[in-house]
Amino acid sequence: MTHKAAMWGARTAALLMAGALAAGCSAPGNSDSTWTAQPDTSASPGASTSHTAGATGSPSSDPSATAGASTSASPGPAATAAAWKTFTDPAKTVSFDLPEEWIAQSGTPEDGTLPGALKIEVKKQDGTVVATLRTGLPPSSSECPEAARKPYVVISSVPLDLPGLTGEGTIAPHAVFRVIQGYRYFGSYGITNIVGGADGQACELRNAVRGPAGKGDYSFGDLGVLKAFAPDEKVAPAKAFDTLGQAAKYVDESSEFANVQRMLMSLEIKN
Numbered sequence: 001m002t003h004k005a006a007m008w009g010a011r012t013a014a015l016l017m018a019g020a021l022a023a024g025c026s027a028p029g030n031s032d033s034t035w036t037a038q039p040d041t042s043a044s045p046g047a048s049t050s051h052t053a054g055a056t057g058s059p060s061s062d063p064s065a066t067a068g069a070s071t072s073a074s075p076g077p078a079a080t081a082a083a084w085k086t087f088t089d090p091a092k093t094v095s096f097d098l099p100e101e102w103i104a105q106s107g108t109p110e111d112g113t114l115p116g117a118l119k120i121e122v123k124k125q126d127g128t129v130v131a132t133l134r135t136g137l138p139p140s141s142s143e144c145p146e147a148a149r150k151p152y153v154v155i156s157s158v159p160l161d162l163p164g165l166t167g168e169g170t171i172a173p174h175a176v177f178r179v180i181q182g183y184r185y186f187g188s189y190g191i192t193n194i195v196g197g198a199d200g201q202a203c204e205l206r207n208a209v210r211g212p213a214g215k216g217d218y219s220f221g222d223l224g225v226l227k228a229f230a231p232d233e234k235v236a237p238a239k240a241f242d243t244l245g246q247a248a249k250y251v252d253e254s255s256e257f258a259n260v261q262r263m264l265m266s267l268e269i270k271n
Contacts, residue, residue: 078258086266089118094135096220097266099259101125112138114216122263129237130222130260131190133267137208137217144203150228152180152202153244155187156251158261163269164193165210171195175264177257178205179247182228187239187247189260190221191267203227211269220267222260 081099088095089106093116098104102122109117117136121129156177164173170193178196179187190207197203207221222237229235241247251257 078253078255080255080258080262084262087120089120091116093270094118094120094133095266095268095270096133096263098122098263102130102259109134109136114138117216130256131220131263132222133218133220134224135211135216135218135269137211137219139210139217140206140208142204144197148203149197149201150180150182150203151200152178152196152205153200153247154178154196155244155247156189156261158265160191160265160267162191162193162209162267163212163215165212169195170210173209175261176207177247177251177261178226179241179244180205180226180228183231185241185244185247186226186229186235187241187250188222188226189257189264190219190223191264218269220264 081101083100084097085100086095086097087104102124105121105123107119107121109119113134114136118133120133122131122133123129154176156175158175160173160175162173164170173191173193175189175191177187177189179185180202188205188207191209192205192207193209194206196205205226206219207224207226208217208219211217222239226238229238229240239247239250241250
């Protein structure tokens, strides 16, 4: 057995064991945009990634700490795209890197957003939306009755240097991939500084960062809120897996996730 295979086996076993414990419990570019060519490289970001499962303890500075025992590894072995570019909005308030063949397209922000709010969709060549960046979002919250809570697992968690509020209910910003258990395991990637839920259970997981005072919240991910979908609900753009092992394999081996993680980690928000 190779070192990589051994590491993968140990990580998957940890996820599956913690998942079993949790299961027993009852969360075309814009012409005004600026593009900058990036170095031709396939190197993955160097920050560490944490694969986590279970449900112990109270929230800490790392969202993976809300979910208990873990194994750690470098970002997945899948290579990122060879050529990258940088998107910057016309007002130069945000920027991020994305693969050369992907498209960043500005759209109309939703009602209720703050003046100057942005909505930028990142798409593959075939038009599939990979992630959406939204800024100037109003704060949101929802009730979560104990009976409605679902076990969730943090598969990947990488710290980010982004501005955000601090205080009760918040953590340091991270790029995460989390899975919540319903009739299947539903997964989603995004950025957040919002505590997922106590004891590894939640009604929903928000891919959003509480922004600095007066700036509103902002989000960057495949969807704004991850929940346990009903059988008759549309799951996409969230992912659905039959096992936690499949979710971990997507994070470890998918070039799509490698590209997305690198893109999320490159985000810069100008104050």
